[in-house]
Amino acid sequence: MMLSPIIAAIRERCPSFANRIAGAADYDALEESTRVDVPAAFVVPMDDQADAVANGSNDVRQGLEDRFRVVVLLSNTADQRGQASYDQVHLIRAELWAGILGWEPDADHNPIEYRGGDLIARSRAFLIWGFDFSAMTEITEEDTYRGTALGALPNLETVTIDLDAVDPADANVTSPGPDGRSEAGATLTIPTE
Secondary structure, eight states, X not given: OOSHHHHHHHHHHOGGGTTOEXXXXXXXXXXXXXXXXXXXXXXXXXOOEEOOOOTTOSSOOXXXXXXXXXXXXXXXXXXXXXXXXXXXXXXXHHHHHHHHXXXXXXXXXXXXXXXXXXXXXXXXXXXXXXXXXXXXXXXXXXXXXXXXXXXXSOOOOEEEEEEOOOOTTXXXXXXXXXXXXXXXXXXXXXXXX
């Protein structure tokens, strides 16, 4: 899933961040920074989880859960025990829920679901909290090598049919089955769009 639409939605719908939201590939470096205006948020990709392909299925279909984390930095300077910051966690969570929970980030994904949250780190400067979200999508044959290979085949334009009919009363048939002579045939042209 692309993170840019999620970042834009949080920026637009969650006023507490006052545009202090960005994407990040890794949030470990955020803990070391002390020059961040807070509250601030970073949208971080997480691992995805795929369902198994159904046994006996003729095509490739897998459910895929795309996951991401919204890492929130809150000021911890007023109360280094973190009590005041933790109260902010609940307010920010409610704002994130109102901003993106149940929203479909694109045509391929189901609505975003909440997966939970946890304390990432706490220092004298910051309380860093992570909110986990996910959205389901589906891997289809068109997304796979098989779909690519089938898509590269030429269009079916003509079908030729030769019929070798079995007539049990035919004196030329010495054993059951076709005799190798074509009694009827047709060539069909398939219209193209």
